[in-house]
Amino acid sequence: MRDETIAVHGGYKAGPDRAVAVPIFQTVAHHFDDAAQAGAVFDLQERGFHYNRINNPTVDVLEQRMAMLEHGAGAVALSSGAAAVRYSVRNLTEAGTNIVTTPYLYGATYTYFAHVLPQEGVEARFAADARPSSIEALIDEHTRAVFCESIGNPSSTVVDIEAVAQACHRRGVPLVVDNTVATPLALKPVDYGADVVVHSLTKFVGGHGTTLGGMVIDAGRFPWAEHPERFPMFNRPEPAFHGVVYARDFPATAYIVRCRTVGLRNEGAALSPFNAFLLLQGLETMAVRLERQQQSARVVAEHLARDPRVSWVQYLGFPDDPNHELARRYLGGRYPSVLTFGAAGGREAAVRFFDSVKLIKRLVNMGDAKTLVAHPASTTHRQLDEAALAQVGVRPEMVRLSVGLEHVDDILEDIDQALAAATG
Numbered sequence: 001m002r003d004e005t006i007a008v009h010g011g012y013k014a015g016p017d018r019a020v021a022v023p024i025f026q027t028v029a030h031h032f033d034d035a036a037q038a039g040a041v042f043d044l045q046e047r048g049f050h051y052n053r054i055n056n057p058t059v060d061v062l063e064q065r066m067a068m069l070e071h072g073a074g075a076v077a078l079s080s081g082a083a084a085v086r087y088s089v090r091n092l093t094e095a096g097t098n099i100v101t102t103p104y105l106y107g108a109t110y111t112y113f114a115h116v117l118p119q120e121g122v123e124a125r126f127a128a129d130a131r132p133s134s135i136e137a138l139i140d141e142h143t144r145a146v147f148c149e150s151i152g153n154p155s156s157t158v159v160d161i162e163a164v165a166q167a168c169h170r171r172g173v174p175l176v177v178d179n180t181v182a183t184p185l186a187l188k189p190v191d192y193g194a195d196v197v198v199h200s201l202t203k204f205v206g207g208h209g210t211t212l213g214g215m216v217i218d219a220g221r222f223p224w225a226e227h228p229e230r231f232p233m234f235n236r237p238e239p240a241f242h243g244v245v246y247a248r249d250f251p252a253t254a255y256i257v258r259c260r261t262v263g264l265r266n267e268g269a270a271l272s273p274f275n276a277f278l279l280l281q282g283l284e285t286m287a288v289r290l291e292r293q294q295q296s297a298r299v300v301a302e303h304l305a306r307d308p309r310v311s312w313v314q315y316l317g318f319p320d321d322p323n324h325e326l327a328r329r330y331l332g333g334r335y336p337s338v339l340t341f342g343a344a345g346g347r348e349a350a351v352r353f354f355d356s357v358k359l360i361k362r363l364v365n366m367g368d369a370k371t372l373v374a375h376p377a378s379t380t381h382r383q384l385d386e387a388a389l390a391q392v393g394v395r396p397e398m399v400r401l402s403v404g405l406e407h408v409d410d411i412l413e414d415i416d417q418a419l420a421a422a423t424g
């Protein structure tokens with residue numbers, strides 16, 4: 001099946017009820033035949049559902065669908081994208097270890113790495129930029145993962161995933177890629193060597209600003225068994241789950257089975273079946289939504305670029321954008337519908353623009369059917385000081401637009417009146 005078909009049908013086969021929509025299994029648990037069968041499910045010898053913190057049939061369809069779209073071997077759904085980021089890293093780290101990351105990150109991911117992970121004894125090493133050499137230089141024997149956003153939010157920095165994955169694998173370390181902004185329709189990091197893919201489903205997958213959700217997807221290829229010293233959690237009997245040795249017992253899915261049976265089972269950020277259902281609805285129309293939003297984003301970017309009240313526009317589809325070559329190579333022409341621009345007049349003009357939009361919604365989300373505006377320096381990246389803002393690629397005058405499904409002329413008219421208000 002092609003992507004558009006997977007998005008509609010992947011992972012679902014109707015039961016005897018012949019329901020055409022994936023049913024919402026709104027239940028906490030599933031009953032067993034007898035003690036022997038219950039034991040087999042608990043020992044992971046029999047695939048089945050038992051308690052819905054760990055798995056659920058509705059959520060399972062979404063997991064399978066996302067794994068198919070990302071060319072992964074398995075996936076775990078979580079209650080938010082932030083939980084997905086946390087679980088992806090926690091499945092690899094312990095006190096005394098480190099991760100290496102590019103600096104071009106969503107604000108809460110940056111804060112989590114910079115301030116929360118160190119409280120757990122895990123160091124996050126920020127590379128100076130996204131170049132493979134800058135990242136590789138920070139990897140040492142205590143490094144458990146390299147993390148990046150394939151397209152940074154909101155900096156739109158594109159990472160050369162293939163080169164970074166090669167650098168990681170030379171050093172025996174997996175690459176974890178947050179692919180939220182790119183979406184699996186434009187880019188599949190696993191095809192370029194990524195070992196784990198993370199998503200906030202809240203954005204383009206859900207697509208209507210109704211539902212939080214996250215996903216961790218395992219490529220199923222990293223040779224954990226070849227690195228027993230670096231990855232003891234996959235190579236020693238797991239005390240938190242019946243003494244399973246993940247790399248031995250689940251050679252093709254060690255990472256994701258541990259993420260479910262240790263991470264999700266013990267920390268519990270489960271996605272609700274109802275939210276999984278809503279996210280499945282979103283996924284079914286994602287391809288057509290993205291196509292329209294990407295078309296409109298180009299029109300908006302070109303309109304802004306012609307306007308003297310705008311000092312710069314960052315849109316990956318522009319040939320002179322510093323990230324254009326990488327974007328062209330990795331996105332196959334599907335440039336994101338999220339773009340940023342600088343209001344001439346600096347931070348104050350950006351804030352006035354933000355305050356003046358009428359149709360466009362002022363909020364911190366993206367990928368919605370509605371066009372959204374954000375001023376990252378006063379919201380998502382507010383906690384960052386000036387040096388940190390520069391490090392993550394957020395300028396004070398930066399305005400971020402996530403272009404929605406309204407008629408593009410209505411979007412342009414709102415932008416024009418807000419620019420007029422912003423610049424007097």
Ligand SMILES: Cc1ncc(COP(=O)(O)O)c(C=O)c1O
Pocket residue numbers: 080081082083085106109149153178180181199200201202212213214365
């Ligand atoms: C790239 C990226 N990753 C992760 C997240 C966190 O996702 P959520 O808001 O679903 O927790 C976001 C949220 O904006 C994001 O933009």
